[in-house]
Amino acid sequence: MNEPHAQTGTAPGPVATTEPVVVLDGVIKRYGEVTALDGVSLTVRRGEFFGILGPNGAGKTTLVEIVEGMREADGGTVSLLGQSPWPRDTALLARIGVQTQASAFFARLTAGEHLRTVAALYGTDPDAVRIALERVGLTEKENARVDHLSGGQRQRLAIATALLHEPELIFLDEPTAALDPEARRELWALLRSLRSEGRTIVCTTHHLDEAEALCDRVAIVAGGRVIALDTPRGLIRALAAPARLMLPADELTAEAALALPGVDRATVEGDELVLETSAVNHVLTALGDLVDIESVTVRTATLEDAYLSLTGHGTEHRS
Numbered sequence: 384m385n386e387p388h389a390q391t392g393t394a395p396g397p398v399a400t401t402e403p404v405v406v407l408d409g410v411i412k413r414y415g416e417v418t419a420l421d422g423v424s425l426t427v428r429r430g431e432f433f434g435i436l437g438p439n440g441a442g443k444t445t446l447v448e449i450v451e452g453m454r455e456a457d458g459g460t461v462s463l464l465g466q467s468p469w470p471r472d473t474a475l476l477a478r479i480g481v482q483t484q485a486s487a488f489f490a491r492l493t494a495g496e497h498l499r500t501v502a503a504l505y506g507t508d509p510d511a512v513r514i515a516l517e518r519v520g521l522t523e524k525e526n527a528r529v530d531h532l533s534g535g536q537r538q539r540l541a542i543a544t545a546l547l548h549e550p551e552l553i554f555l556d557e558p559t560a561a562l563d564p565e566a567r568r569e570l571w572a573l574l575r576s577l578r579s580e581g582r583t584i585v586c587t588t589h590h591l592d593e594a595e596a597l598c599d600r601v602a603i604v605a606g607g608r609v610i611a612l613d614t615p616r617g618l619i620r621a622l623a624a625p626a627r628l629m630l631p632a633d634e635l636t637a638e639a640a641l642a643l644p645g646v647d648r649a650t651v652e653g654d655e656l657v658l659e660t661s662a663v664n665h666v667l668t669a670l671g672d673l674v675d676i677e678s679v680t681v682r683t684a685t686l687e688d689a690y691l692s693l694t695g696h697g698t699e700h701r702s
């Protein structure tokens with residue numbers, strides 16, 4: 384049998400604690416006529432990798448900026464590490480790390496110079512630069528100019544910048560935007576290792592596979608509201624979408640497949656027979672007696688399916 388589609392891969396490492404590090408209660412933010420946040424309540428626990436997902440304009444950036452203390456909410460309460468992030472408190476800011484966008488780098492400096500400049504701003508020990516470069520696998524690029532780094536190296540430098548002062552809580556914004564698949568996977572490994580060190584990570588992303596692979600829990604925001612909040616697995620389970628089993632159409636007829644216990648639907652799509660079932664193991668066992676099991680591909684629902692269903696941008700369990 385072929386490998387099933389990527390499964391929910393919650394990162395290994397310490398289990399998130401129950402201690403709240405970010406608490407929003409009924410947070411409201413308006414920009415003139417636009418209500419960007421319409422009563423957002425959520426809690427991020429220490430040690431969690433927490434994803435914030437949602438369509439463009441959903442209010443994600445506004446939400447994160449309010450938590451970071453960069454914007455003032457119009458209503459509701461916000462607690463960051465037990466304190467109100469507004470009015471801004473520099474002592475509190477020193478306990479969080481914000482991934483800078485590559486455009487915010489000192490472009491003509493080397494990676495090392497850039498980090499030393501940021502370290503000086505934070506009043507951090509200069510040795511932190513060496514440690515941060517090592518941490519993100521950029522030691523050999525210390526003397527390379529920032530504008531000569533690849534996209535993946537820039538994203539690593541952005542994360543190193545956020546890590547310099549050893550923050551308890553890190554905010555990431557689209558950490559793997561514009562990276563090739565290999566660079567994305569390398570960055571995922573780095574992000575997993577940050578989590579396994581016990582850091583709390585709040586990450587906005589449009590990549591559903593990334594959220595599914597990395598996040599302990601995700602909040603789906605739409606129209607300024609949290610419309611779902613759960614583990615990726617919980618959101619997928621709530622979707623209750625059937626699994627799809629695909630096999631060459633010449634191996635079995637749709638009629639014969641429908642006669643198998645557990646098969647809810649059997650359709651021929653091109654040269655494939657597609658079976659829908661909520662009892663994958665039963666159907667696989669039955670198929671084992673009838674067809675070459677190596678030719679069967681299983682595709683279970685993904686976080687993307689749940690997201691599209693919840694945000695109304697798709698209702699089908701797509702393949």
Ligand SMILES: Nc1ncnc2c1ncn2[C@@H]1O[C@H](COP(=O)(O)OP(=O)(O)OP(=O)(O)O)[C@@H](O)[C@H]1O
Binds near residue numbers: 414417418439446
């Ligand atoms: N400074 C601002 N002034 C006026 N309206 C704003 C401002 N910032 C955001 N908005 C509006 O508030 C809403 C939420 O925007 P926000 O940037 O928080 O969404 P987002 O989920 O981060 O979107 P994206 O995924 O596109 O970055 C949108 O309708 C946006 O147009």
